[in-house]
Amino acid sequence: MMKTKWYIGALAALLVACKAPTLQEEAAGKYGKFTVNGTERVEIDSMVNGVAFQLLHKMHSDQENILVSPLGLCYALNMLNAGAEDMTQQQINHVLGREGLADSLCCKMLLADAATVKSRSESPDDEVATLTSENKVAVGAGVNLLPAFEERMIRNYFAAIEAGDEAQKIILSNTLTFEGVWKEAFEPTETEPHSFTTEQGKATKVPMMRGQFDLNYMETDDYQLVKIPYKGDFNLYVLLPKTGKKLEPIVSSLNATVWQQAMKQMKMADVSLWFPKFSVAKKNGMKSVLKQLGMQDAFDSKRANLSNMVAERAYVDDVKQEVKIDFNEQRTHAEAKTTVEVAVLSAIDEPMKKEIEKRSVCCDHPFFYVVTNRFGAICFMGEYQQP
Structure with a gap:
């Protein structure tokens, strides 16, 4: 247990010099192979796929292409959830279908993906599908994250904490990149x-x-x-x-x-x-959909409670997702960037x-x-x- 804590502390110390994926790969190398048991798999499926079909029902159109990343949105909402309290947190939990994924399980999922990326880099001739996930917290001028929230982002989400461009704002972001090679390619x-x-x-x-x-x-x-x-x-x-x-x-x-x-x-x-x-590329404004699904207080400057993130009053200004996917004869490439914009008020058997x-x-x-x-x-x- 002491050894595990030492590793987590060492990883957090590396944050200044490393980007999030590097931290994940470093952790994957130290912790070794990660597996998800049956109970944990049910938790993942219940949350991510539950969110997926809720989104599908709200976003369906019989004339326009739809493209969304449920997993990317779930990671971003879990990060937001870590800073929420009271009814704001309960409503986020309602969208997620439960109390979100435990931080430890999100951490395990991120590390499992990083381990696959690491093994691929060590054996480039053995090409396999990979999913990389990069989390960031951009903190604008005039904003101070609560130390407990910052530490939670680093420890469980391998999030890079960096200076943001917009004053009085916090931008939580998740970027997923998928590279998939068909098991049997098309000719x-x-x-x-x-x-x-x-x-x-x-x-x-x-x-x-x-x-x-x-x-x-x-x-x-x-x-x-x-x-x-x-x-x-x-x-x-x-x-x-x-x-x-x-x-x-x-x-x-x-x-x-x-x-x-x-x-x-x-x-x-x-x-x-x-x-x-x-190929399809979409820019999705998620605010309206999330409000329809019951997440309303977070977007209300008077009712939002993000007291586990910052000491000042704050609310979610917007949630956006940019997604693209490309299918060809050899492979599939997909990317999704989900951003949660938090405004801070002055004084996720075969x-x-x-x-x-x-x-x-x-x-x-x-x-x-x-x-x-x-x-x-x-x-x-x-x-x-x-x-």
């Missing part, structure tokens, strides 16, 4: 123009990747669900409405429990897959393989997709409505 010569039809009936030619793969698959009367693995422990899930079915009612029926049940029903199949080669069946999945009309990490948590989520 570039097989990519060719193919019609993609929107729900309004508009057909547009898109570059469509094609391949024949053994993949986990399930279907209902309304949709097909296929799991496309990356090298490592990350996966892309694609939910495609069947002909004549609309995406909106299917999306509306989804929640974390339904999603988990669907994944349990998947079995290996010989899949003929058509998947578009595309299914069993059975008999192989042949299936065809042609993503030539609007579909829903998610990228999950090794814990099953949804890192990135989107609806591809139009090219």
